[in-house]
Amino acid sequence: MRDNLNTGPLSESDLDEALHLLHVEARTADAPMTDLRARVLADLDKAEPATVASTATVTPIGRARGRRRFPAPWASVAAAVVAAAVIGGIALHGSSPAPTDSTAGAAGTSSAQQTKQGGVELVTAQQALATAATQVGAGKDTPLAPGQFRHISLHAWWSTGTMMASDSKGNPTKGFSYLREQTIDRWVPADYRDDWLERRKLTGRKTWLGGTEPESAMNRPEPDADIQNAEYHGKCGDFFPKSKPAKVCGDANDWDFPEYYAGLPRDPDQLLARWTKDTSAKGSSPSTILYYVTQILGTGLAPADVRAAAYQALAKLPGIQVIDRAANLDGVVGMALGIEDNKADRTELILDPKTGQYIGDRVVAVHPTTPWIKPGTVTSFTSQTSTAVSEQGAK
Amino acid sequence: MTTSTDRLTARGPAPGPPASVEHDRPDLAGPGAKAEFARLFDSYARTLRGYLAGRVGAHAADDLVAETFLIAFRRRDSYDATRVPVRGWLYGIATNVLRNHRRDEIRGLRATARAGHFGGSEHNEPHDNRVAARVDAEHRMRGLADGLADLSDDERDALLLTSWAGLEPGELAAALGVPASTVRTRLHRARRKLRGIDIEQGTADNGGENDHA
Numbered sequence: 001m002r003d004n005l006n007t008g009p010l011s012e013s014d015l016d017e018a019l020h021l022l023h024v025e026a027r028t029a030d031a032p033m034t035d036l037r038a039r040v041l042a043d044l045d046k047a048e049p050a051t052v053a054s055t056a057t058v059t060p061i062g063r064a065r066g067r068r069r070f071p072a073p074w075a076s077v078a079a080a081v082v083a084a085a086v087i088g089g090i091a092l093h094g095s096s097p098a099p100t101d102s103t104a105g106a107a108g109t110s111s112a113q114q115t116k117q118g119g120v121e122l123v124t125a126q127q128a129l130a131t132a133a134t135q136v137g138a139g140k141d142t143p144l145a146p147g148q149f150r151h152i153s154l155h156a157w158w159s160t161g162t163m164m165a166s167d168s169k170g171n172p173t174k175g176f177s178y179l180r181e182q183t184i185d186r187w188v189p190a191d192y193r194d195d196w197l198e199r200r201k202l203t204g205r206k207t208w209l210g211g212t213e214p215e216s217a218m219n220r221p222e223p224d225a226d227i228q229n230a231e232y233h234g235k236c237g238d239f240f241p242k243s244k245p246a247k248v249c250g251d252a253n254d255w256d257f258p259e260y261y262a263g264l265p266r267d268p269d270q271l272l273a274r275w276t277k278d279t280s281a282k283g284s285s286p287s288t289i290l291y292y293v294t295q296i297l298g299t300g301l302a303p304a305d306v307r308a309a310a311y312q313a314l315a316k317l318p319g320i321q322v323i324d325r326a327a328n329l330d331g332v333v334g335m336a337l338g339i340e341d342n343k344a345d346r347t348e349l350i351l352d353p354k355t356g357q358y359i360g361d362r363v364v365a366v367h368p369t370t371p372w373i374k375p376g377t378v379t380s381f382t383s384q385t386s387t388a389v390s391e392q393g394a395k
Numbered sequence: 396m397t398t399s400t401d402r403l404t405a406r407g408p409a410p411g412p413p414a415s416v417e418h419d420r421p422d423l424a425g426p427g428a429k430a431e432f433a434r435l436f437d438s439y440a441r442t443l444r445g446y447l448a449g450r451v452g453a454h455a456a457d458d459l460v461a462e463t464f465l466i467a468f469r470r471r472d473s474y475d476a477t478r479v480p481v482r483g484w485l486y487g488i489a490t491n492v493l494r495n496h497r498r499d500e501i502r503g504l505r506a507t508a509r510a511g512h513f514g515g516s517e518h519n520e521p522h523d524n525r526v527a528a529r530v531d532a533e534h535r536m537r538g539l540a541d542g543l544a545d546l547s548d549d550e551r552d553a554l555l556l557t558s559w560a561g562l563e564p565g566e567l568a569a570a571l572g573v574p575a576s577t578v579r580t581r582l583h584r585a586r587r588k589l590r591g592i593d594i595e596q597g598t599a600d601n602g603g604e605n606d607h608a
Contacts, residue, residue, distance in 0.1 A: 010535065010589070010590040010591070011590070012586070012590065014535055014590075015535075015539070015586060015589055015590055016558070017535070018535040018536040018538075018539040019539065019554075019555075019558045019559070020558075021536045022449070022507070022536045022539055022540060022543075023448070023449040023450075023507070024449075026445075026448040026449055026452060026453045026456075027445040027446065027448055027449035027559060028445060029445070029448065029453055031444075031453075033440060033441055033444075036440065036444070036457050036460060036461065037433075037436055037437075037440070039457075039461055040432075040436055040440070040460070040461050040464045040465070041429070041432075041433060041436070043461055043464070043465045043468075044429055044432055044464070044465065044468045045429075047465060047468050047469055163506075163509075171509065172509075281591065369509075
């Protein structure tokens with residue numbers, strides 16, 4: 001049993017929405033009831049008298065009839081929704097891009113030493129983060145004027161797929177994976193208690209990653225297209241106001257609100273201690289903390305002093321290193337920092353080396369369990385910008 | 396777009412049973428029982444099947460619906476119309492039926508969580524609680540599947556009977572034959588646990604069952 005995490009990031013509305021989506025296709029399938037109705041009524045005809053049957057034991061009908069029980073109930077029915085969960089992506093252009101191996105040239109790099117390429121001294125992750133912290137800390141976020149909005153624009157390639165069969169451990173044995181491009185634009189009002197807006201759009205661009213099915217399988221309709229091509233409004237970022245308990249405006253544990261950032265220490269050691277504690281249920285490994293911080297930076301809402309302290313805190317993580325000095329985020333090039341700890345995936349935080357700003361992230365499959373995903377495949381790729389605009393919906 | 400927005404904004408715990416459900420407390424012991432059960436089927440079987448499909452998969456749902464109605468019919472003398480609307484009674488029976496399929500459900504939830512890591516991102520998922528976070532429910536859903544598998548049976552029943560089947564806590568308590576306070580406790584505990592899921596880290600390596608013996 002997992003420990004409870006009161007400080008976990010999942011809000012009540014997150015939970016309700018996830019509950020709504022879980023196995024939604026199976027739950028809402030509009031299959032005819034005619035045959036089932038006839039079967040049930042026929043069963044009733046054959047049923048024993050109530051006085052006798054009241055002590056009847058519960059016998060699974062499927063087994064009684066010798067039907068084979070399906071080991072993975074959702075594999076073919078709701079797998080589209082299940083597996084359509086956005087997972088990873090890659091910044092790709094053209095009709096036949098190939099996943100890249102970002103580990104080349106970076107493997108084995110010591111995080112504590114200067115690295116050399118072609119006789120040129122290269123900065124370490126610690127140096128890069130220290131520089132970025134100085135750059136970010138020296139600047140100040142331009143405060144939003146009343147009526148203005150912070151526009152956070154995310155451009156992502158995330159993977160999706162369908163699992164059609166799996167082994168006894170749930171590892172896919174049949175199915176396919178592909179990447180799809182999505183844009184998500186969010187406008188946060190100067191007063192966060194006002195109306196927020198988010199627009200999501202699947203561009204329709206896809207790239208085949210592999211599978212046991214023909215490549216054309218990825219051209220099937222996206223099962224979650226209605227959700228991913230949609231517009232959401234909500235005061236206080238509460239896009240689902242009917243959820244209960246309600247999202248608490250100004251919740252100090254909610255990364256949407258300045259109260260969360262106000263409660264964070266600015267001292268790097270204390271900040272690292274805080275985030276170590278926040279991730280304790282997951283072991284607080286360096287890569288776990290790195291991922292956690294990536295999420296926080298990815299909100300686009302962390303103030304400059306928090307971002308600077310975050311960089312300083314990250315520099316203290318054992319094993320953090322420069323993975324790629326020129327990670328291409330769909331045309332936006334940045335420095336990828338990550339931790340090689342031999343886990344299934346490696347998350348990389350991407351910084352703009354010129355400004356020190358967080359500009360995106362990348363995920364690389366290190367030990368994929370999906371048989372057609374090769375180790376080293378970039379499975380997630382996002383880039384983002386944050387600007388002040390005077391009109392909600394403006395870019 | 397309007398449709399999806401409406402669908403999402405309408406999300407959250409299902410509303411309480413409409414008056415017709417609350418007052419649907421038929422006499423099942425009379426001579427017209429079979430006709431009454433045909434009516435019950437027409438009123439509740441579709442939503443019951445959807446609920447069961449969500450829990451053990453569409454392939455098994457028809458069997459479980461049939462089993463539920465058959466048991467209900469056999470035990471119709473035990474129905475106390477003063478205690479619970481007939482819908483709640485049916486879901487109470489379905490809940491017991493589901494207990495025999497717990498392994499299938501757990502296996503399916505693990506498969507869902509596993510499928511969620513499809514594409515090679517078993518460890519670190521990219522974008523929760525980021526810009527896209529709050530509405531990336533399909534992403535969270537996978538973590539939720541694992542979390543549901545980790546809940547006790549009672550907690551999972553309470554949560555899904557309210558969230559998916561739309562039973563009110565009071566109706567649920569009557570259906571399960573436990574005090575309303577117990578149902579509230581189970582619901583609270585389940586939600587607290589699930590809110591604590593770190594869906595990014597998932598349990599991709601935990602492909603086995605967790606039976607909570």
